[in-house]
Amino acid sequence: MEESLWIKNASLECGYTEANGIVTGTKTERFHVLLMDGRVEKIVPASSDIPKGVSVWDAQGLLMLPSFREMHIHLDKTFYGGPWQAVLPAPNRFFRIEQEQELLPRQLPVARDRAEKLLELVQSHGATHVRTHCNIDPVIGLKNLEATLEALATYREKLSWEIVAFPQHGLLRSDSVSLVREAMKHGAGLVGGVDPATFDDEIEKSLDAMMDIAVEANADVDLHLHEPGHLGVYIMKKLAAMTKDAGWQGRVTVSHAYGLGEVPTAVVEEVAELFAEQQIAVMSAVPIDMPTIPIPLLNSKGVHVGLGNDNITDHWDPFGTGDMLQKANRLAERFRWIDERSLSRALGFVTGGVTPLDQAGNQVWPKVGDEANAVFVRAKCSAEAVARISPKEAVVFSGKMVWQK
Amino acid sequence: MEESLWIKNASLECGYTEANGIVTGTKTERFHVLLMDGRVEKIVPASSDIPKGVSVWDAQGLLMLPSFREMHIHLDKTFYGGPWQAVLPAPNRFFRIEQEQELLPRQLPVARDRAEKLLELVQSHGATHVRTHCNIDPVIGLKNLEATLEALATYREKLSWEIVAFPQHGLLRSDSVSLVREAMKHGAGLVGGVDPATFDDEIEKSLDAMMDIAVEANADVDLHLHEPGHLGVYIMKKLAAMTKDAGWQGRVTVSHAYGLGEVPTAVVEEVAELFAEQQIAVMSAVPIDMPTIPIPLLNSKGVHVGLGNDNITDHWDPFGTGDMLQKANRLAERFRWIDERSLSRALGFVTGGVTPLDQAGNQVWPKVGDEANAVFVRAKCSAEAVARISPKEAVVFSGKMVWQK
Numbered sequence: 001m002e003e004s005l006w007i008k009n010a011s012l013e014c015g016y017t018e019a020n021g022i023v024t025g026t027k028t029e030r031f032h033v034l035l036m037d038g039r040v041e042k043i044v045p046a047s048s049d050i051p052k053g054v055s056v057w058d059a060q061g062l063l064m065l066p067s068f069r070e071m072h073i074h075l076d077k078t079f080y081g082g083p084w085q086a087v088l089p090a091p092n093r094f095f096r097i098e099q100e101q102e103l104l105p106r107q108l109p110v111a112r113d114r115a116e117k118l119l120e121l122v123q124s125h126g127a128t129h130v131r132t133h134c135n136i137d138p139v140i141g142l143k144n145l146e147a148t149l150e151a152l153a154t155y156r157e158k159l160s161w162e163i164v165a166f167p168q169h170g171l172l173r174s175d176s177v178s179l180v181r182e183a184m185k186h187g188a189g190l191v192g193g194v195d196p197a198t199f200d201d202e203i204e205k206s207l208d209a210m211m212d213i214a215v216e217a218n219a220d221v222d223l224h225l226h227e228p229g230h231l232g233v234y235i236m237k238k239l240a241a242m243t244k245d246a247g248w249q250g251r252v253t254v255s256h257a258y259g260l261g262e263v264p265t266a267v268v269e270e271v272a273e274l275f276a277e278q279q280i281a282v283m284s285a286v287p288i289d290m291p292t293i294p295i296p297l298l299n300s301k302g303v304h305v306g307l308g309n310d311n312i313t314d315h316w317d318p319f320g321t322g323d324m325l326q327k328a329n330r331l332a333e334r335f336r337w338i339d340e341r342s343l344s345r346a347l348g349f350v351t352g353g354v355t356p357l358d359q360a361g362n363q364v365w366p367k368v369g370d371e372a373n374a375v376f377v378r379a380k381c382s383a384e385a386v387a388r389i390s391p392k393e394a395v396v397f398s399g400k401m402v403w404q405k
Numbered sequence: 406m407e408e409s410l411w412i413k414n415a416s417l418e419c420g421y422t423e424a425n426g427i428v429t430g431t432k433t434e435r436f437h438v439l440l441m442d443g444r445v446e447k448i449v450p451a452s453s454d455i456p457k458g459v460s461v462w463d464a465q466g467l468l469m470l471p472s473f474r475e476m477h478i479h480l481d482k483t484f485y486g487g488p489w490q491a492v493l494p495a496p497n498r499f500f501r502i503e504q505e506q507e508l509l510p511r512q513l514p515v516a517r518d519r520a521e522k523l524l525e526l527v528q529s530h531g532a533t534h535v536r537t538h539c540n541i542d543p544v545i546g547l548k549n550l551e552a553t554l555e556a557l558a559t560y561r562e563k564l565s566w567e568i569v570a571f572p573q574h575g576l577l578r579s580d581s582v583s584l585v586r587e588a589m590k591h592g593a594g595l596v597g598g599v600d601p602a603t604f605d606d607e608i609e610k611s612l613d614a615m616m617d618i619a620v621e622a623n624a625d626v627d628l629h630l631h632e633p634g635h636l637g638v639y640i641m642k643k644l645a646a647m648t649k650d651a652g653w654q655g656r657v658t659v660s661h662a663y664g665l666g667e668v669p670t671a672v673v674e675e676v677a678e679l680f681a682e683q684q685i686a687v688m689s690a691v692p693i694d695m696p697t698i699p700i701p702l703l704n705s706k707g708v709h710v711g712l713g714n715d716n717i718t719d720h721w722d723p724f725g726t727g728d729m730l731q732k733a734n735r736l737a738e739r740f741r742w743i744d745e746r747s748l749s750r751a752l753g754f755v756t757g758g759v760t761p762l763d764q765a766g767n768q769v770w771p772k773v774g775d776e777a778n779a780v781f782v783r784a785k786c787s788a789e790a791v792a793r794i795s796p797k798e799a800v801v802f803s804g805k806m807v808w809q810k
Contacts, residue, residue: 084785
């Protein structure tokens with residue numbers, strides 16, 4: 001069945017305005033955009049007539065932007081939607097593991113409901129894709145995975161998703177290899193991992209085990225890597241080598257990669273080049289309580305960098321807004337991207353690289369044939385949306401209106 | 406005339422809950438609070454009857470918190486309320502000065518209107534006090550001061566304020582001593598200054614001139630100090646000595662104090678002790694694009710630290726939310742204050758040190774006789790409000806309802 005929706009009077013970016021060779025603003029014009037079967041079918045000037053008897057939504061000049069991709073979240077263990085709880089002081093990370101051995105089973109009855117509330121939150125902020133890391137550990141088994149799948153099923157017509165099987169208690173340390181294998185057969189799409197030195201105390205064996213599961217399941221990989229400084233770098237290089245050996249180019253993500261925030265630039269460059277070669281992506285939550293990894297440098301070397309909210313009020317961290325535009329804003333503020341073009345380019349970090357204009361200011365989105373995923377914001381242009389964290393008014397996924405303020 | 410308002414069903418914090426010696430939560434109970442003639446007159450349990458025929462506002466269980474103090478803002482040169490503009494790339498700070506020599510006169514016709522819009526913004530986020538730095542320079546003269554005074558007059562029953570006469574183009578460099586003197590006679594309450602090395606190229610002479618005006622006008626001082634590292638420290642020590650000589654204890658603020666983010670801890674401690682002795686306050690916008698100054702250390706040494714939004718979308722900076730609770734949130738996130746008590750204590754940095762509970766958890770606010778300035782938030786407790794940047798629903802200033810959602 002053909003499903004179509006005319007978006008009337010959407011503002012689209014058409015180019016930069018320049019003065020003395022400096023980008024000083026962004027030009028927009030109004031268009032009607034026809035969405036059909038999940039794709040952009042037609043884009044016509046707003047002066048054109050729209051056929052009668054079709055489904056129409058009037059954007060009234062709101063700015064149409066590519067919708068956001070939340071690339072690192074933990075849907076399965078949040079306090080969000082429940083009563084307020086702060087984080088308990090913890091001597092080390094293993095305290096949190098002990099804590100969640102008791103906490104997660106207790107939270108299981110509300111896990112699905114809270115995951116749905118988080119999905120509602122991130123969607124209301126413009127996201128139509130989430131990558132969620134789901135605990136796979138000996139205590140909770142696959143139960144959080146089941147709750148996550150149920151919540152995502154509720155949202156199946158509203159967003160796309162990926163589930164990472166995340167052995168939070170250590171792949172080897174908690175003897176979770178076979179559990180993760182099971183998870184890959186029961187709905188998880190990516191193989192996760194965590195700190196092969198700190199958690200597993202056997203770097204090579206841990207990474208090997210993770211890659212083995214990935215190859216066996218023909219699945220991508222997303223490794224939590226909090227290991228500091230040169231230890232982190234050693235592991236990243238090792239992972240790059242394994243990626244090459246396995247032919248897993250373009251299928252591996254390193255989440256956090258904290259080590260890159262603590263080593264000399266020359267070392268970061270070396271890792272960045274390896275990652276670019278092996279098409280290893282990096283995911284950051286743009287932390288401000290430690291040295292932020294040099295995202296502009298990674299980006300300039302051709303490494304794909306995505307952002308995520310990570311924890312949103314859980315037993316690890318009480319913060320997190322659920323707003324990917326706020327993450328782009330923080331990225332811009334952190335690296336002092338304050339001019340029109342820099343702010344505008346920051347948007348690409350939360351859209352999987354899709355931006356209305358390219359670096360030179362050519363209009364590249366939306367084009368006929370593009371996936372019809374969009375967010376409508378009360379802003380003049382991408383730069384304003386990023387700098388001011390402009391209000392979102394509506395979200396379209398796969399050609400359908402899925403959220404309105 | 407007696408003016409009174411009964412706040413019905415306000416949640417007030419009564420103490421911490423503890424488990425195994427760790428603060429795990431905050432206890433609240435509902436009260437009716439009578440405000441009269443700008444003060445808290447009576448606090449009774451919510452089970453009590455309220456007399457008939459009096460003015461009543463039902464808080465319906467909203468949490469009552471001390472309202473916020475915005476301690477560093479530039480009301481007089483914002484783009485806020487006007488069309489979006491990004492920041493122009495600038496080779497150095499003097500480019501911005503040249504820029505505003507043309508920009509401020511051009512913006513003068515809308516200066517009052519925009520200042521009022523900013524006041525509306527910060528008040529809607531719970532502030533009832535602002536300290537604004539107003540440009541006093543040879544080009545704009547006292548005209549921005551006049552616009553600022555007009556805007557503040559509009560808000561005179563809604564918030565309290567201080568105006569700092571701010572020689573943005575350099576007190577000596579732009580030959581603004583007599584202009585600042587004039588400003589002190591025409592509504593400015595504090596003497597400002599900026600970077601005596603970078604701008605004025607004569608540290609001692611610049612600080613002397615600033616202090617002379619302050620003593621002459623019997624006014625407090627608030628110096629913008631962006632000078633880096635040990636240069637900044639040298640100037641801070643100099644200022645502490647001058648504060649002592651002038652007997653200006655408790656009357657001097659250093660805004661930004663960036664240098665403290667770039668020197669060894671022992672040096673920060675030395676400055677902190679001097680500042681504590683001379684009761685010199687520090688104001689920070691909690692920047693994340695440079696090393697944040699060690700606010701917890703300053704605080705532990707007894708230095709009063711306040712926060713401010715600083716620029717809110719102007720030709721210096723495109724960011725800024727106007728929300729002091731967001732500043733407390735950033736402070737907490739930046740220094741990883743994630744447990745109940747730490748989050749709860751963070752509130753004091755945006756309220757001039759007033760918190761519902763003291764460090765030990767004793768209820769200390771509100772008390773009969775306190776100024777009746779409060780914000781009502783949709784949160785269980787201060788810790789939640791700070792961590793989640795909870796929505797504000799109403800603001801009371803001097804016993805009167807001045808803003809409601």
